[in-house]
Amino acid sequence: MVFDEIYSMHWQKVFRLCMGYTNDVDIAKDLAQDTFVIVWQQLPNFRGESNIGTWIYRIASNNCLKFVEKQKRIVKTELPTQLMEEQVVSVEPQIQFLYKCIAALPETDRIIISLELDEVKQADIANIVGLSEANVRVKIHRIKEKLTQRFKENGF
Amino acid sequence: MDSNIDFKGLWSKQSVQMPDISIIKDQVKQLKWKYMRRLVFANTLLLLTSAFIIFIWIYFQPEYTTTKIGIVVVIAAMVSFLLMFNRMYPLLMKISQTQNNQQYLQNLLLLQRRQKFMHATMTNIYFALLSVGLALYMYEYTVRMSAVAAVTTYAVTMVWILFNWIYLRPKQIKKQQAELNDTIAKVESMVRQMESCV
Structure with a gap:
């Protein structure tokens, strides 16, 4: 029961984090599913030392960071993904561009900005990523500047 | 700071149907x-x-001790090979996914470096043990053969072992190392991103 609630509460958030990381709907869905498989397995060990959201974000972000290892294999089996394309709701170009820009950032920056845009508190971001709060704040500021610049350059 | 672009608003509009x-x-x-x-x-x-x-x-x-030692050495080679592959996987599983990104990346890097070392070392040990074991094992049977047959048998075996050692072994190691080097480089770059913070 508990898992079902967690799943429906956090699915979109985890998906968006993975989407910001990869900018590919199918890969992001796979990563999000992997995350919930780990959540299911690890849930009995969750002691509530942090809030459950932070805990899930940690798993999801680590799963994304580990993703490099699988990248090559996925490229090889990419063909069938085109069949799934119709599932994707047509998104505004601005949204597409935002995700594209984020996925082009260095890996750890992708995680940080995704969490920030999902309204995670900066103290929690620091806790998830393992940096100090001050560092996180500076990073967010710089990333946002970079994104704004990219948006302006592209006439948004 | 983020001027008039509502990044949060845009961000939250991305959604996908939740799988069952x-x-x-x-x-x-x-x-x-x-x-x-x-x-x-x-x-x-x-x-x-x-x-x-x-x-x-x-x-x-077998009557000769060399044959028995040969058998034991060949078993040892196979066992060590199997152990290596059984060990690798759980090691990866053991890295806790619930630690923070910084710790996770450090541990991942540590593991991959260890994996790289183990791959190379174990592949060398495997080939060496297998060759030695085979040579010892054959001794008893070749002693009973005529000199020409014995020399031929050893020569053919030696060629096979050399082919393994000179061609297959480096190829195997190179393939594994190339894959690992790629992922290590990637994880190293992520660790550096973390460290490069103010």
Whole structure:
């Protein structure tokens, strides 16, 4: 029961984090599913030392960071993904561009900005990523500047 | 700071249909099966190999100690090879996914470096043990042959072993190392991103 609630509460958030990381709907869905498989397995060990959201974000972000290892294999089996394309709701170009820009950032920056845009508190971001709060704040500021610049350059 | 662009608003508009929860639960089940199959497969292989060697031992009744040592060395080679592959996987599983990104990346890097070392070392040990074991094992049987046959047998075996050592072994090691080097470089760059913070 508990898992079902967690799943429906956090699915979109985890998906968006993975989407910001990869900018590919199918890969992001796979990563999000992997995350919930780990959540299911690890849930009995969750002691509530942090809030459950932070805990899930940690798993999801680590799963994304580990993703490099699988990248090559996925490229090889990419063909069938085109069949799934119709599932994707047509998104505004601005949204597409935002995700594209984020996925082009260095890996750890992708995680940080995704969490920030999902309204995670900066103290929690620091806790998830393992940096100090001050560092996180500076990073967010710089990333946002970079994104704004990219948006302006592209006439948004 | 972020001027007039509402990044948060844009960000939250991205969504996708939530897959049915049964997909996740099925995946968990499949994963359990996968672990089980690996375990069963590795152990069956080990058991069959040992049974085969014991059969040779009993059926052919080797008299020389060299033959027996040869058999033991060959088993040792195979066992160490299997152990290596069984060990690698759980190691990766042991890195806790619930630690923060910084710690996770550090541990991942540590593991991959260890994996790289183990791959190279174990592949060398495997080939060396197998060659030595085979040479020792053959001795008893070649002694009974005519000189020409014995020399031919050893020569053919030596060529085979050399081919393994000079061609197959480096190729195997190179392939593994190239894959690992790629992922290590990637993880190293992520660790550097973390460290490059103000």
